[in-house]
Amino acid sequence: MPRVPVASEDERKFIVDGIQSDFRLDGRTSRMYRPVLLATDVVNTANGSCLLKLGGTIVMAGVTFEFTRTSQESPNEGRIEATVDGSGCHSLRIFGRQRHLFTKQISRSLNYILNNPKCFDREQLCVVKGHHCWLVHVDISVLRYEGNLYDACSFAMKAALSETKVPSLQVTHDEETSEVTVDVCDDPFQFGLLNVSNLPVFISVSQVSGIHIVDTTLKEDSVTLARITYGVKDNGNIVYMSKDGGGSLDLLNLRSMSKVASDIGPQMNSLLLDKIHLSKAKQPLWGHVNENLLFDDINFV
Amino acid sequence: MLSNTNCGWVDGPEELFDPLQFAVDLEMTDKSSDNGVRDVNSLKNDDRVFISKGLITKANGSSYVELGLTKITCSIYGPHETTTDESYSKCLLDTSIKFSPFSRPKRIDPLRITYENSNEMDDTEEAELCSMLEECLLPCILLHKYPKSQIDIIIDIIQEDNEANLLSAIVLSTTVALIDACIELYDTVVAKSLKIDSNLLTVCYMPNLAQVSSLFFDGELTTNELDKYVDECIKQCHILHKAICKVIIDDLKNKDQESKQTKIA
Numbered sequence: 001m002p003r004v005p006v007a008s009e010d011e012r013k014f015i016v017d018g019i020q021s022d023f024r025l026d027g028r029t030s031r032m033y034r035p036v037l038l039a040t041d042v043v044n045t046a047n048g049s050c051l052l053k054l055g056g057t058i059v060m061a062g063v064t065f066e067f068t069r070t071s072q073e074s075p076n077e078g079r080i081e082a083t084v085d086g087s088g089c090h091s092l093r094i095f096g097r098q099r100h101l102f103t104k105q106i107s108r109s110l111n112y113i114l115n116n117p118k119c120f121d122r123e124q125l126c127v128v129k130g131h132h133c134w135l136v137h138v139d140i141s142v143l144r145y146e147g148n149l150y151d152a153c154s155f156a157m158k159a160a161l162s163e164t165k166v167p168s169l170q171v172t173h174d175e176e177t178s179e180v181t182v183d184v185c186d187d188p189f190q191f192g193l194l195n196v197s198n199l200p201v202f203i204s205v206s207q208v209s210g211i212h213i214v215d216t217t218l219k220e221d222s223v224t225l226a227r228i229t230y231g232v233k234d235n236g237n238i239v240y241m242s243k244d245g246g247g248s249l250d251l252l253n254l255r256s257m258s259k260v261a262s263d264i265g266p267q268m269n270s271l272l273l274d275k276i277h278l279s280k281a282k283q284p285l286w287g288h289v290n291e292n293l294l295f296d297d298i299n300f301v
Numbered sequence: 302m303l304s305n306t307n308c309g310w311v312d313g314p315e316e317l318f319d320p321l322q323f324a325v326d327l328e329m330t331d332k333s334s335d336n337g338v339r340d341v342n343s344l345k346n347d348d349r350v351f352i353s354k355g356l357i358t359k360a361n362g363s364s365y366v367e368l369g370l371t372k373i374t375c376s377i378y379g380p381h382e383t384t385t386d387e388s389y390s391k392c393l394l395d396t397s398i399k400f401s402p403f404s405r406p407k408r409i410d411p412l413r414i415t416y417e418n419s420n421e422m423d424d425t426e427e428a429e430l431c432s433m434l435e436e437c438l439l440p441c442i443l444l445h446k447y448p449k450s451q452i453d454i455i456i457d458i459i460q461e462d463n464e465a466n467l468l469s470a471i472v473l474s475t476t477v478a479l480i481d482a483c484i485e486l487y488d489t490v491v492a493k494s495l496k497i498d499s500n501l502l503t504v505c506y507m508p509n510l511a512q513v514s515s516l517f518f519d520g521e522l523t524t525n526e527l528d529k530y531v532d533e534c535i536k537q538c539h540i541l542h543k544a545i546c547k548v549i550i551d552d553l554k555n556k557d558q559e560s561k562q563t564k565i566a
Contacts (some may be wrong), residue, residue, distance in 0.1 A: 101432060108429055116500070118521040226440075228516075238527055241518035248440035248512035254531065258524045 002094040002102065002145070003222045015223050019208050024220065026055075029215040031264060036155065036271065037300035040163040040279045048099025048164025052156040053300065055217065056146030061156035063164045066135040067182075070126065078125020078133035082110035084153055086142040093145070093218075103142070105244070106153055110138070113154075113231045113240050119198050128171060128180050136164075143191055147217040147242070151227045154202035155268075159276050161199065200231040200239050201268050202263040207253060212260050228257055233281035277299050350541065352473065352548045354481040362482025368472035370462035375474035379483040388467060392447035394438060396431045396454045398471065404461045434471055437492065437505035437515035443485040452484065465496035468503050468517075480549055489545055490514055493537040495530055502527075504534035508542040531557040 006012045015025060016027070022029050034055030043049040046062035084107040086092045086099055094102060113119050125134040140153050140158065168190040170183045183225030206216045206227040216224060218255075226247035237256060243249075278301040350368050357363035360376035367373075383393050388395035402411045434454070442452075456471055479486060488507035492515075495502045500520030506513055513531075522530065 101428075104428065105432060112519050116519065116521070233521070236517070237521050237523050239521045241516060241527075243513075243515050243517075244434070244436060246439035248507065248510070248514045250512050251531070251535070254513055254516075255524075255528055258527060262524045 001221055001224075001227065002092055002099075002218075003039060004093055004218050012223055015219060016126055016209050017197060017209050019213055019220070019223075024213070025217065028215075031260065032182055033151075033215045033264075033268065034217075036275065036277050037297060038155070038159050038272075038275050038279060039282075039300050040159055040276060046111045047167070048160045048162075050156045050163065051159035051300075052152060052159060053297075054148060054152040054155065054215070055063060056144060057142075057148060057152045059140055059142055059149070059152045059156045061138060061140045061153075062159040064137045064139070065167060066137065067127075068133060068135045070130055070133045074122075075130040076126050076138065077122040078127075080114045080120065080125065080136040080138065082114060082138040082140065082157060083107050084110070084140045084142065084149075086145070086149075087116050088179065089142045089145055090296040091145045092142060102149075108138075109150065109229065109231075109240065109242060110140075110153060113200055113270065114138070116239055117195050119200055119231070119233065119239055121126045121195060121198070124195060127169060127182060131180055131259055132182055134166070134243055145218075147221055148204055148215050150202045150204050150217065151268075154200070154231075155272055158201060158272060159279075161194055161196045162276050163280070164194050166194060168192055198233060200233045201265060201270065201272065202229050202240075203232050203265050205257045205260050206245070207247070207257065210253075212253070212257050214260065227259075228254075230258065230261035230265070232269070234269040236262040236266050238262060253284050313440075324499065350390065350473075350544050352477055352544060354477050354548065354552060356520065360478075360482075360486070362478045362480070364404060364474045364477035364481060366477065368462075368466050368470040370460060371466045371470045372459040373470045373474045374457045374459065375471075375478040376455050376474075377452060377478045377484070378455070379452040379482075380447040380484065381453075383451040385447060385451075386432045389449050390445070392442070392444040393451035394435050394444075394454065395440070395451055396433070396434050396438075396456070397469055398427045398430045398456045398458065400458045400461070404458050430468065430471060431469060433503075434475060434517065435505070435519060437472055437490055438475065438479075441487050441490045441507055442479070443487065446485050452482075454478070463496070465494040465501060465503075467494075468492055469494045472505055473545070477545060478550065488512075489539040489542060491538045491545065493534045495534055495537075497530070500530070502530045502534060504531055506535050508536040534555050 018024050019030065024030070028034070038050055038051040040050045041048065042051045043062055047065050050061045052059050052061070068079070071079070084103040086103040092099055099140035125136060127133055138157050140156060142149060168185040170185055172181050203214060204227055205212050205214055206220070206224040208220065208223055208225065213220065224245055225247040226243060226249050228241060228243050230238050233239055238261065281300055337520050352364065354364045356365045356374060357376045360378055362377040364375050380392055385393065400409050402409050454475055456474065460465055469492045472490055476489050476491065480489070488509045490505050490507055492503060492505040500522060501518070503517045504513060505515040518527070
């Protein structure tokens with residue numbers, strides 16, 4: 001994870017003491033997230049999109065569909081891929097190869113949950129069994145980084161996918177020549193929706209001198225010893241787990257961290273769902289004419 | 302002869318210990334080959350482990366590990382002066398993992414262009430293993446002892462048996478090679494993967510410090526089940542740790558005897 005050097009040993013102590021007395025730099029408690037603001041369907045050219053602010057971290061997710069052949073190994077499943085791009089973000093603090101490795105790691109984690117059959121049903125992306133399927137690209141770009149990119153990316157991905165309009169198709173099967181033809185429907189108001197109810201969100205739990213905190217900011221990252229990113233479903237089950245930060249953990253800490261994650265995961269999941277519904281209701285209000293959309297917090301829910 | 306303090310050179314550490322006093326004899330009923338251990342009794346047939354070190358003599362440290370049918374060599378070059386300017390205060394780890402073309406039933410094309418920025422899922426497998434390995438080695442190496450330098454870890458996967466064994470074997474071979482290269486470590490890292498149904502859990506564990514250095518999980522479990530899985534992994538890690546200790550202590554004893562014999566001669 002990217003780290004900023006903390007100015008002095010005193011500042012480090014100040015941050016750690018704050019965490020230990022359950023009052024962090026921005027006034028949060030250890031189990032509290034920064035405010036999540038999101039707006040869905042912000043890009044006209046993408047099938048689904050989401051702009052998400054998690055405190056100072058801003059990410060934009062766009063979903064696009066591509067028509068391809070099914071693979072031989074899984075003839076009745078479509079394909080889905082996530083990429084994370086941080087090349088245009090100066091506040092990411094790390095450069096060159098290190099930055100590439102960091103964003104790659106996030107996209108790998110996202111791909112793990114997307115390709116887990118218990119989280120996302122890829123059969124809904126299949127058009128004609130054994131012939132055609134959708135290849136869905138979830139492209140996330142980091143606009144601003146102030147800590148906790150994992151969680152922000154997974155929130156944005158879930159919000160974007162739940163608002164994605166799947167182009168409706170007309171499949172005709174010719175009995176005589178046994179040819180299958182697929183046509184895209186002309187009517188732009190005919191579309192399907194993806195089922196993303198099982199898609200988990202990432203909850204990153206960091207350990208700072210024995211205390212477990214969620215949603216670390218940049219400064220807190222620099223005093224973090226180890227961090228585990230959990231993929232948590234809305235029922236509290238854990239579907240993904242990976243560690244970064246370069247420190248080690250004992251078993252007791254590991255246990256309480258997974259408890260923290262499975263407690264907060266369902267809360268964040270339901271919060272996100274509420275936000276998505278609110279954003280859907282708010283969309284007709286601003287339409288696509290508001291130029292200040294990306295900068296005005298009024299447009300977010 | 303000039304004394305050491307006068308010319309400013311220090312030949313070695315101030316205190317010296319006989320390494321054998323740290324070695325604890327392990328009671329393991331197994332057939333030992335000349336430089337390795339084949340542990341048959343305590344593990345299942347497909348979890349059989351063979352460890353040997355010092356395979357590649359030109360490298361600073363090297364090892365060869367068989368875990369089940371997975372066969373892996375690891376060689377370590379360094380610590381040597383770093384070529385990049387990313388970090389000066391700490392040592393840099395540069396890992397590279399390569400599948401040999403014949404390591405899987407389906408041929409892996411060695412000429413395949415593995416650009417870092419390509420979007421192909423398959424290309425990232427080696428890179429992914431690299432980052433996992435680095436993550437699990439970072440807590441165990443005393444990196445601050447080697448400032449302005451880097452350690453190159455080069456791993457060749459000769460044969461891959463199953464997905465679950467792979468990372469475990471890679472970590473095992475790297476640990477043995479790091480010891481062979483005499484790089485200072487807090488503890489030996491051992492990794493064990495469990496694959497039950499569609500759940501894959503890998504835990505990298507440092508048995509003497511009782512610390513988990515890295516872990517990875519893909520599947521679906523409740524927290525209680527996950528804790529049970531982690532416990533099971535750690536149990537298996539202890540067995541692997543014994544196997545590593547056996548190899549290293551035997552090696553140490555052999556070297557000790559050799560040096561004594563040359564002294565007599």
